[in-house]
Amino acid sequence: MKSPSLLERAKDGDAAAIAALLSSSLKAQGIAVRADRESYCLSLWFTGNNTVPPQGPMVAYARRAIxxxxxxxxxxxxxxxxxxxFAQPAWHEEVALLSLPSADAEAVSLPLDTPTAAPPQGEPLNPSGLPELEPAPVAIARAYEELGLALGEPLAHVEAVYFKRRAELLRKGDRAAIEPLKWAFTTLKTYLEQPQTDEVATSDLAMADIATVSRSGSVKRSRPSTPLGPAQPNAPDDTDILAFDNRYSNGLIFPALLLAGMVMNALPIVNALLWGIKIWIHEFGHATVAWLAGRRAIPLPIGWTSVDPRRSLFVYLGILVLLGLLYWAGRREQKRWPMGLAIALAIVQFVMTWLLPADTFDMLLSFGGVGGEIYLSALLMVSFYFPLPNYFRWDFYRFPAVLGAAFCFWGQVWLWQQVPRGKAAIPFGSLWGEADHGDMNQLINVHGWTPGDIIGTYSAIAHLCLLGIFAVYGYTLFRQHREFFIALGRQWLP
Known part of the structure; x- marks a missing residue:
């Protein structure tokens, strides 16, 4: 009996045969394919020799092959x-094949599409090495439906409807509903701006849907999933000022907020009216040390933080649960930095609660007031660039938070620039007028610090935080304008 051919085995659902067909087609691109099948689910791994195969073209290629x-x-x-x-895949996408159209015999007998011929001279090369893929007609129909438009509406009408509906959703605070609109707008914009050589047939628009299936079993329209890594979108959204990849917010608004905080410090009346912001961040500096060390603490905006020096299992477990929720939310939304932050803080919490001596805790508690005005403010400012889980609404609250943090931060930077020059004094005493019972007094009288130690430590922390802020800002600018900086370097550097 004649053994079935590779194509026949693949048509019967043989995972190894499907992988062999795809591997032979992608071999010229340096991509190997392996497959595994469990019941009606087929898993395909696209492995590149020198780089990760691009997600969008690979997903489209796999759909076309199947x-x-x-x-x-x-x-x-x-x-x-x-x-x-690399042990872990760089990206993953799950696709459900609801009812693919039947392929005719001629199409099945043809080899799978691969870019075997070099493009004519003068034509732009596709960096992925795969054929350029136009949006599927079914995706175009879905995009029009998502925006509530009739099929074939021009780009100007699409843009008008998109921006109007997005503005309405922003006013309602429903940012989750913006994502489908953004997908529809991007799909239609790409489709309508490219040269149209063939008209879309009505029969094509009736093709069966290819949908992405969520883990819960619900079906959603297919679109590229988020890579398993830091969020670095390929197409920055400059139309949404609250978006974390908005280049105007990242490049212009952030330094404007820092400058506004500096100006607020220079105006005596504003400084006096907003003095409470500095007091509260100061008290939170004390409280964060206490909380991470497993102590009860209540920061009050009146220049006082009530701290219980005894360890509290309730506080320790409560903070640990909050960190666990932060980790879970970051993992659910595939944001790595909240996960890393939660793990780091959990380790710091364990060390400070169970391993830190009592006298060291007391020293850090005294240090954390003015120190918190520096490093907590700096952390708030750089977190402008790091998205938190959606329910925090950090995309909106980061703007006033950065302004308040900048106001507090520049006050301390200016103070510790003036103290070594003799133009300002170390802030001894407390807000309540007790000249001998302030944080600086505790550091000197109880913990053996000298005035030089205080000046050197706080000045060094202020400079390090300032350097960190500029480093994060510079990195963000370079990441979002990489081509510009590379071209500038080639022009000016030998």
């Missing part, structure tokens, strides 16, 4: 992109 092979018993594709030598 469309041509037509295995009748495969309902879900799990697609992974990885690089040789």
């Amino acid at each position: 469309d041509r092979i037509q295995p009748p018993t495969i309902g879900i594709l799990n697609l992974y992109g990885e690089q040789t030598g």
